Amino acid sequence: NAGVTQTPKFQVLKTGQSMTLQCAQDMNHNSMYWYRQDPGMGLRLIYYSASEGTTDKGEVPNGYNVSRLNKREFSLRLESAAPSQTSVYFCASGPYNSPLHFGNGTRLTVT
Amino acid sequence: SQQGEEDPQALSIQEGENATMNCSYKTSINNLQWYRQNSGRGLVHLILIRSNEREKHSGRLRVTLDTSKKSSSLLITASRAADTASYFCATDANDYKLSFGAGTTVTVRA
Numbered sequence: 001n002a003g004v005t006q007t008p009k010f011q012v013l014k015t016g017q018s019m020t021l022q023c024a025q026d027m028n029h030n031s032m033y034w035y036r037q038d039p040g041m042g043l044r045l046i047y048y049s050a051s052e053g054t055t056d057k058g059e060v061p062n063g064y065n066v067s068r069l070n071k072r073e074f075s076l077r078l079e080s081a082a083p084s085q086t087s088v089y090f091c092a093s094g095p096y097n098s099p100l101h102f103g104n105g106t107r108l109t110v111t
Numbered sequence: 112s113q114q115g116e117e118d119p120q121a122l123s124i125q126e127g128e129n130a131t132m133n134c135s136y137k138t139s140i141n142n143l144q145w146y147r148q149n150s151g152r153g154l155v156h157l158i159l160i161r162s163n164e165r166e167k168h169s170g171r172l173r174v175t176l177d178t179s180k181k182s183s184s185l186l187i188t189a190s191r192a193a194d195t196a197s198y199f200c201a202t203d204a205n206d207y208k209l210s211f212g213a214g215t216t217v218t219v220r221a
Contacts, residue, residue: 004153031207042199042213043154050207058208090153099144100209102153 002026006091006103013081013110021076021106023091029101031094032074034058034066036087037105043090049074050096081110115143115200115212123218130187132215134200135180141205143176143183148197148214157198158185190219 007022025032030051035043035058045058049068063085065077074093078085086109094100115136124130134143142161146154158174160167160183167174173186187194197214204210 040213043211045208048207099156099159104153
């Protein structure tokens with residue numbers, strides 16, 4: 001049972017490049033989330049999808065776009081990467097009002 | 112802005128000792144959750160306590176919730192080296208947006 005799978009695990013981008021972070025879950029959860037984690041800041045919500053076909057902004061959505069491709073997959077896109085987007089990105093999924101299941105993260109460096 | 116704030120930021124204890132960390136939050140919640148994160152890994156759920164509950168246990172973990180003070184505590188008893196990790200509280204205000212604090216880093220010395 002894979003749980004939440006994120007790809008890639010590591011990525012280095014130059015300023016202005018674009019990339020898509022992929023996330024897939026096999027637990028049939030309705031809700032999926034993208035968080036970023038920076039030192040001393042905990043996790044901050046970027047975007048979430050309460051159910052297939054819906055997406056909403058979280059606390060720090062600027063510079064990001066998301067796609068809920070189907071119930072399993074929720075991708076995060078950086079259209080024009082900036083050094084301020086250097087972070088560790090976590091995808092999570094879960095039923096409403098229940099604990100979240102996290103992937104192991106994507107470590108992104110923007111130079 | 113983040114809802115929860117953990118205290119202390121860091122904690123170093125001897126194996127076998129208890130570790131206590133606290134979480135304060137600002138607005139009404141539906142439930143409060145505690146997570147653990149080992150270095151380089153994703154977060155793992157430990158305990159969920161609902162707003163109408165005051166205390167919950169899971170193995171060596173004990174969580175309390177005081178909604179009048181908007182605070183929660185996590186106690187780890189008889190700590191082990193494997194408990195070395197960062198611990199996060201997260202608040203659920205019934206709006207899909209689970210909000211995390213900055214975490215407490217716990218080091219258990221052998």
